[in-house]
Structures are given as C-alpha cells and as structure tokens.
Amino acid sequence: MALFGNKGVHQWRGVIDEYRKWLPVSDATPVISLREGGTPLVHALYLSKLLGNEIWLKVEGTNPTGSFKDRGMTMAISKAAESGAKAVICASTGNTSASAAAYATKAGMKPVVLVPEGKIAMGKLAQAIAHGATLLQVKGNFDDCLTLARQLSDNYPVALVNSVNPYRIEGQKTAAFEVVDMLHEAPDIHVMPVGNAGNITAYWQGYQEYYKAKISKQLPMMWGFQAAGAAPIVKRKIIKNPETIATAIRIGNPASWDQAVIAQVASKGLIDSVTDKEILSAYRLVAAKEGIFVEPSSAAGLAGLIKKKAQRKLPKDKVIVITVTGNGLKDVQWVLNGAGKPIVIPVDLKRAAKVIGLK
Numbered sequence: 434m435a436l437f438g439n440k441g442v443h444q445w446r447g448v449i450d451e452y453r454k455w456l457p458v459s460d461a462t463p464v465i466s467l468r469e470g471g472t473p474l475v476h477a478l479y480l481s482k483l484l485g486n487e488i489w490l491k492v493e494g495t496n497p498t499g500s501f502k503d504r505g506m507t508m509a510i511s512k513a514a515e516s517g518a519k520a521v522i523c524a525s526t527g528n529t530s531a532s533a534a535a536y537a538t539k540a541g542m543k544p545v546v547l548v549p550e551g552k553i554a555m556g557k558l559a560q561a562i563a564h565g566a567t568l569l570q571v572k573g574n575f576d577d578c579l580t581l582a583r584q585l586s587d588n589y590p591v592a593l594v595n596s597v598n599p600y601r602i603e604g605q606k607t608a609a610f611e612v613v614d615m616l617h618e619a620p621d622i623h624v625m626p627v628g629n630a631g632n633i634t635a636y637w638q639g640y641q642e643y644y645k646a647k648i649s650k651q652l653p654m655m656w657g658f659q660a661a662g663a664a665p666i667v668k669r670k671i672i673k674n675p676e677t678i679a680t681a682i683r684i685g686n687p688a689s690w691d692q693a694v695i696a697q698v699a700s701k702g703l704i705d706s707v708t709d710k711e712i713l714s715a716y717r718l719v720a721a722k723e724g725i726f727v728e729p730s731s732a733a734g735l736a737g738l739i740k741k742k743a744q745r746k747l748p749k750d751k752v753i754v755i756t757v758t759g760n761g762l763k764d765v766q767w768v769l770n771g772a773g774k775p776i777v778i779p780v781d782l783k784r785a786a787k788v789i790g791l792k
C-alpha cells in the first residue's frame with residue numbers, strides 16, 4: 434500500500450533496502466524493518482591518544498532495540514515472514530530476545546524467547562516483555578537455552594532466529610559495509626567482543642565481500658575478546674559453567690566457534706580474553722571520556738586493546754575500529770553500584786552553589 438505520509442524525505446531505510454543487492458532477498462521478501470543500521474562511526478580522540486592509534490567506535494547501541502542484533506533480525510524475521518512462519522523462537526543472553534521480540538511483533542508473529550534465569554540485564558528483560566514475547570526463564574545457562582530452542586524448532590512449527598540462522602549473519606555483515614563506506618577503506622584492525630561468535634563471523638564475511646568486489650583494497654585483522662570466565666575459544670574447550678558480569682557474552686559453547694577461528698586465522702588476527710575487572714574499567718572509561726554509554730559486554734573490545742597496549746603487543750598508528758555492541762541503558766546497575774551516596778539538597782540557591790563548588 435502506498436503511504437500518504439511518505440513524502441520521500443531522506444531517511445536511512447534500514448539495512449535490507451540500503452544493501453539489498455548484497456543480501457539474499459527478492460521482491461517476494463516482505464521487508465520487516467525498524468530502520469536499523471546506519472549507526473554512527475565516531476572518532477575517539479581520547480582513546481586514540483591513549484592507545485597511539487586512530488580509534489573509531491562503531492556505536493551499535495543506537496540501533497532500534499539498542500544493539501547490533503537488529504541488523505540480523507531484520508533479515509531473519511523478513512525471511513521467516515516470506516516463508517509464512519507464524520511464530521519464532523530464540524535463546525538469548527538478552528539482546529537477541531529484545532530484538533526478536535520487537536521484529537516478530539512488527540511482523541505480526543508470535544515471539545518466544547528462552548533466557549537463562551536471573552542472568553540477563555533488566556532492560557533487556559523489560560524489552561522482551563514490552564514487545565509481547567512469551568518469555569521462558571530457563572534454569573540453566575545460555576548454552577542450555579540454545580539446545581532447547583533448537584529442539585523446539587526441530588519438533589514444532591516455530592522458526593529459529595538465533596545466529597545459527599544464516600540470514601542473521603547476512604544482515605549483520607552490513608556493519609562491515611558501513612565501516613568501509615564511511616572510511617573509504619577497511620580499517621587495519623577491527624575489534625569486538627565475542628560471545629556466540631556470530632558477529633565476528635558476520636563482519637569477516639562483510640569485509641571479504643567488499644574486498645572481493647574491490648570496494649576496499651585491504652582486509653582488516655579481526656581481533657575478538659571473550660570474558661575470562663567465558664572464554665571457550667581462547668581455552669580451546671567448552672566451558673560448562675561460564676561466569677562473567679558481562680552477561681551478554683556469558684556463553685560457554687559458541688554456535689559460530691569454527692567460523693570465529695576461521696576469521697581469526699585468515700585475517701591474521703587474534704581471539705583473547707579480558708577479566709571482568711578489565712571490562713568494567715573500559716566500560717567506565719568509554720562513558721567518562723568519549724561520551725558513549727555502552728553495556729559492560731560491549732566494552733570487552735576496548736578492554737582488550739588496553740590490555741594489548743600494556744603487554745606492548747599493540748601496533749602504532751593503525752586505523753582501528755572497535756564495535757561497541759549494545760546500549761548502556763540496558764544494564765545500568767554497574768554504574769549505580771559505583772555511584773556513591775546521592776547528593777540531596779533543599780530548593781536553595783546558596784546550598785546548591787556550595788555543594789557544586791561554585792564561588
């Protein structure tokens with residue numbers, strides 16, 4: 434239906450319409466979009482000086498549901514709609530469920546989400562509920578949730594929209610396109626957190642596609658960082674009971690494990706781990722110095738660069754893009770925990786000025 438209100442004013446159209454020719458869609462695909470993507474690539478002056486490199490932040494928290502997951506979800510839900518699905522299911526550490534709930538609702542489908550009980554941030558839980566998902570809190574971790582979600586989709590009429598769904602990776606690769614479109618070249622290094630390893634897989638695919646099409650002249654090294662208590666790829670073994678305050682990446686058996694290793698090896702990159710302490714310190718730094726509020730998991734990439742610099746393993750004068758994957762508003766507890774006592778005053782000019790330190 435042609436929309437009376439659409440006067441063609443320029444607005445980013447969402448990743449499917451912006452990158453249609455790179456995606457497995459056709460005229461028969463109903464585009465279910467919340468105008469995801471087109472996220473800011475912000476030059477980080479303080480971090481550039483600190484790290485001795487030209488640092489850019491790809492701020493994925495500005496996506497419609499507040500994380501990079503929306504890029505893949507617009508694809509997964511559009512393809513599910515094309516195939517006539519009435520219900521979709523996913524396992525999630527929080528962001529995938531928030532995104533699946535929003536996009537499924539927009540498509541008129543029933544979203545079902547499985548999350549580890551008590552281990553996802555409140556903002557994400559609220560999003561799934563707000564968008565009308567059937568929310569199952571599973572007495573287990575993310576890996577248990579994913580096993581259950583796969584079994585449900587194998588045995589019942591419900592489509593799986595986790596990143597094992599190849600359309601998710603297709604949608605997420607558009608973030609790499611945006612970086613190259615903006616810088617007119619691929620960066621020397623691309624850094625990000627690694628959980629289920631879908632995103633590092635997707636970026637590597639996107640960079641390769643642009644390179645093969647000669648839109649970029651180089652490929653970046655892919656650097657991924659896991660949380661130390663949930664670092665199966667680094668330790669080369671499944672972690673049965675992953676633990677980290679970075680709940681989004683609290684994953685012990687990543688679905689895209691092999692693809693992440695391929696990206697690492699083929700790009701001459703690395704996958705390493707950072708402690709919760711290093712994650713929280715980077716999380717505070719990027720908010721305090723760059724004005725960008727991310728969730729703790731999203732700071733794992735920056736934490737990794739800071740660690741490499743301390744180990745004298747960081748090159749100099751390179752162009753480095755760090756993907757900060759999710760919005761800080763989803764998980765505010767880690768700021769409030771360290772905030773100290775609130776300052777409460779009466780409505781009184783002199784008292785206010787004194788407390789602020791104005792003379």
Ligand code: AN7
Nearest residue numbers: 525526528529628629630631632758759
């Ligand atoms: C903010 O929502 O796995 O390595 O179920 O929410 O592609 O898994 C979230 C992952 C990084 C890791 N940063 O990305 C889920 C989920 C944030 C995230 C990751 C996630 P992948």
